[in-house]
Structure formats: structure tokens, C-alpha cells
Amino acid sequence: MCSIQSVVPESYILPPERRPGQHVVPPCNTIPVIDLDGNRNELIQEIIKASQEYGFFQLRNHGVSEELMKDVLVVAKEFFDLPVEEKQRFYSEDPHNEGCRLKTSIDFVNEKVHFWRDSLRQNCHPLEEHIQQWPENPARYREVFGLYSVEVRNLGLRILDLICEGLGLETGYFEGGLSQGHMMSLNHYPPCSDPTLVLGLPKHGDPFTLTLLNQGDVPGLQVLKDEQWVAVDPLPNAFVVNINHMLQIISNGKLKSAYHRVVASNVARMTIVSFIRPSMDVLIEPAKSLVSESNPPLYKCFRFRDFSRTYITDTHEGKDPLEHLMIGS
Ligand SMILES: O=C(O)CCC(=O)C(=O)O
Ligand SMILES: [Fe+2]
Numbered sequence: 546m547c548s549i550q551s552v553v554p555e556s557y558i559l560p561p562e563r564r565p566g567q568h569v570v571p572p573c574n575t576i577p578v579i580d581l582d583g584n585r586n587e588l589i590q591e592i593i594k595a596s597q598e599y600g601f602f603q604l605r606n607h608g609v610s611e612e613l614m615k616d617v618l619v620v621a622k623e624f625f626d627l628p629v630e631e632k633q634r635f636y637s638e639d640p641h642n643e644g645c646r647l648k649t650s651i652d653f654v655n656e657k658v659h660f661w662r663d664s665l666r667q668n669c670h671p672l673e674e675h676i677q678q679w680p681e682n683p684a685r686y687r688e689v690f691g692l693y694s695v696e697v698r699n700l701g702l703r704i705l706d707l708i709c710e711g712l713g714l715e716t717g718y719f720e721g722g723l724s725q726g727h728m729m730s731l732n733h734y735p736p737c738s739d740p741t742l743v744l745g746l747p748k749h750g751d752p753f754t755l756t757l758l759n760q761g762d763v764p765g766l767q768v769l770k771d772e773q774w775v776a777v778d779p780l781p782n783a784f785v786v787n788i789n790h791m792l793q794i795i796s797n798g799k800l801k802s803a804y805h806r807v808v809a810s811n812v813a814r815m816t817i818v819s820f821i822r823p824s825m826d827v828l829i830e831p832a833k834s835l836v837s838e839s840n841p842p843l844y845k846c847f848r849f850r851d852f853s854r855t856y857i858t859d860t861h862e863g864k865d866p867l868e869h870l871m872i873g874s
Pocket of ligand 1: 730751760765766805807816818
């Protein structure tokens with residue numbers, strides 16, 4: 546994308562009703578901050594409560610070192626600062642390209658308005674199957690992201706274990722197909738001369754199982770809570786964790802996959818997002834042990850592959866991607 550431009554290009558300007566505008570969004574002091582070092586039973590209660598009320602929480606004392614949290618942001622910035630010729634071989638506009646892919650906005654060819662974000666997406670698990678496709682330049686790229694991806698995946702699986710216990714599901718429910726993949730997105734939001742006209746990312750819910758976001762120290766993320774946008778301001782060295790659509794369905798609506806968006810700003814912002822994701826072939830449905838006659842299933846059973854196809858088109862058309870999965874729809 547454009548790096549620094551004095552005028553926002555027409556193709557990035559949203560229609561007035563979709564712009565963030567001048568409206569000042571309050572920082573949210575109520576999104577729970579959870580210490581992973583705490584007592585296990587209390588921790589489980591806190592995670593479940595936060596996931597029910599907000600679908601989001603910030604996690605501290607998570608075990609990933611401060612140095613590694615910072616290093617990935619530095620190396621990611623070094624990648625985006627490389628000359629265009631160096632980055633170009635990763636660039637693809639094909640939304641079905643699942644390899645290590647550099648793109649700008651979301652679906653540049655098909656979308657009506659573009660979003661103020663460049664991203665590099667890479668698969669991370671199993672590491673040895675994917676690392677060879679990752680950039681070799683900057684020189685530390687594979688080493689730093691290799692270490693980080695293993696630690697973040699383990700952390701994600703640990704949180705899923707706590708959620709599993711908190712929901713009362715059988716041990717290991719999220720192991721295997723529901724957490725088979727790990728995809729990382731290095732998001733680069735360039736400085737924008739008029740952030741009121743554009744969005745870094747539009748309102749969306751994450752389609753996978755669980756997200757762990759390292760958002761650095763520049764604000765930009767906002768969550769929809771009770772129909773109001775609230776800012777999730779950066780907390781040093783914390784992960785922002787959020788429940789994804791598949792976890793909402795498996796929990797039969799108990800846990801919430803909250804809508805969120807990213808606003809641009811006049812300084813650059815770099816974030817590293819890790820998605821723990823299901824395999825394409827896995828069947829998703831409300832967990833059998835969570836449904837009963839008095840608590841009937843809210844969602845149909847479907848294959849993740851089929852959902853991923855409709856998610857892209859639904860999101861483009863501004864539709865709720867979960868609507869046609871509801872029983873009775
Ligand atoms: O960069 C951020 O703050 C959030 C990114 C995000 O929501 C996503 O990649 O799905
Ligand atoms: Fe997201």
C-alpha cells in the first residue's frame with residue numbers, strides 16, 4: 546500500500562455512515578485483565594466470565610517473555626520496511642491462496658472500499674512444514690517468529706484447556722481438529738493523514754477458535770460492547786485474547802465472539818495476531834454435553850470448510866456470518 550500520503554486516496558474513503566468519524570471512543574477500563582499466574586480455579590472462573598460478558602480479555606503473566614513480545618514487533622516492522630522488490634514475491638491478491646501471503650486491505654480485487662492495512666499471513670503449525678515458506682529477510686525472521694509461534698500456540702492451547710474445564714466439557718475437547726492449525730497475521734497499519742475517513746479493519750468477528758493479539762503500544766483496536774464501540778488500549782506485554790465464532794457455536798452461545806474493528810491513526814501501528822484454528826474437515830456443532838431439552842442447540846452441525854467459504858462472502862455483503870447456521874433459519 547501507500548506508505549505516507551498527504552491525501553487519503555478515494556478508494557479508501559468509506560461512505561459517511563461507515564466512517565469512524567470524529568466520535569471519540571472511550572477507552573474501556575472494564576475489559577477484564579487476567580493474570581495467568583493465579584489460582585487455577587479462580588482463573589477458570591475469570592476467563593469464563595470475561596468470555597461470556599465481553600468475549601475479550603487481556604492476559605498478563607502469560608509466560609511469553611517481554612523480549613520476545615517486543616522482538617516480533619521489531620522484526621515485523623523490519624519486514625514491512627524492506628524495499629518493495631524484496632516483499633513482492635510474497636504478494637498475492639488471490640483470497641484462496643493459503644500460503645505465506647502478503648496482501649493489502651482484505652480482498653483488494655473484490656471489495657468496494659479498501660482498508661488501511663497491509664498484512665503478511667503465515668501458517669505456523671506444524672512449524673517444520675511451514676517455516677521454509679516464510680521470509681528469510683530480515684535475517685532473524687525465521688528464528689524469532691519460529692520461537693514466538695511455538696510459545697503462543699502452547700499458550701493458546703493452555704487457555705483452551707482452561708475454557709474446556711470451565712465449560713464442563715470432557716478433557717481434551719479442543720485437542721485435535723478444533724485447534725489443529727495456527728495462522729499468524731502480521732498487521733501493518735501505515736500512518737494516515739485523516740483517520741476519520743477510513744478503517745484499518747471493518748467490523749468483524751474472528752472466524753476460527755481463539756485469537757491471541759500482541760498489539761504493541763499504539764491504540765487502534767475497538768470492541769463492540771452493548772452496541773457501543775469501546776477502545777481496548779494497549780497494556781504493556783499483555784495479550785488481548787478473544788473468543789472466535791467456532792467457540793461461540795461449540796459453547797452453544799454461552800461464550801461470545803464479539804465484533805471488533807481497527808481504526809487508523811497518524812502514527813504507524815504494527816500488531817501480531819495468532820489464530821488457533823480448526824482443520825478444514827472438522828465438524829462443528831454445539832457440544833453434546835452442553836445441550837439438553839431445556840437448553841436446545843442454537844446452531845446446526847456443519848463442516849468448517851463450508852463455513853469458511855460463506856464467511857468471506859457474508860462479510861463482504863455486511864451479513865452476519867452465523868445467521869444461516871442458526872437452527873430454524
Ligand atoms: O490489529 C488488531 O488490533 C486486530 C486485528 C484483527 O482483528 C484481526 O486480524 O482479525
Ligand atoms: Fe479480528
